[in-house]
Amino acid sequence: METAKRVEKLRKKYERELAASESQRIAYHQAVVDLLQRGGPDLRNLAEELGLLAEPVQQEILIASKPRRRRRRRLAQAAAGLAAVLLLCALTLGALRVAQAPPFAPMVRVPRVMNMPEAIAVRRLRAAGLNVRVILYRRSIPTRLFHRVLGVSHPAGTRASKDSTVTLYVVVQPKRG
Numbered sequence: 181m182e183t184a185k186r187v188e189k190l191r192k193k194y195e196r197e198l199a200a201s202e203s204q205r206i207a208y209h210q211a212v213v214d215l216l217q218r219g220g221p222d223l224r225n226l227a228e229e230l231g232l233l234a235e236p237v238q239q240e241i242l243i244a245s246k247p248r249r250r251r252r253r254r255l256a257q258a259a260a261g262l263a264a265v266l267l268l269c270a271l272t273l274g275a276l277r278v279a280q281a282p283p284f285a286p287m288v289r290v291p292r293v294m295n296m297p298e299a300i301a302v303r304r305l306r307a308a309g310l311n312v313r314v315i316l317y318r319r320s321i322p323t324r325l326f327h328r329v330l331g332v333s334h335p336a337g338t339r340a341s342k343d344s345t346v347t348l349y350v351v352v353q354p355k356r357g
Contacts, residue, residue, distance in 0.1 A: 287342065
């Protein structure tokens with residue numbers, strides 16, 4: 181049992197010394213980074229005395245550690261900005277879809293109704309899913325043209341939003357008297 185206690189004691193001592201040397205290493209590197217950041221006229225001589233010029237790889241790692249963090253931070257900010265823009269676009273398109281706005285509104289083709297009797301034209305337009313407004317004109321024209329569609333606000337074959345209004349222009353017999 182004495183051997184196990186001795187091994188445990190040595191392990192604890194080893195871990196304490198390892199932690200102490202790690203903290204000294206970190207303090208040393210931090211001091212070198214601070215020194216390099218401050219600069220100064222005899223910085224090269226000091227770097228040679230510390231033996232930093234003999235190990236250019238370590239020096240590059242110490243100097244380049246902070247710009248990499250800044251670059252990562254910039255990349256993270258750019259990614260967050262892009263994600264925000266995409267989220268805003270998705271929300272906008274979702275709102276337009278729910279509101280049945282123009283890019284998402286159901287579209288229908290306007291049927292041909294020119295020169296048709298008024299009643300048949302109204303039925304055709306309503307069957308296509310359109311609302312109808314009829315404007316009557318009183319004119320003296322041949323009686324065979326009375327109550328016929330002589331003008332339409334949307335030409336036949338064009339696409340219109342479902343439930344939009346199509347205006348029909350119909351001529352009726354003038355009042356006598």
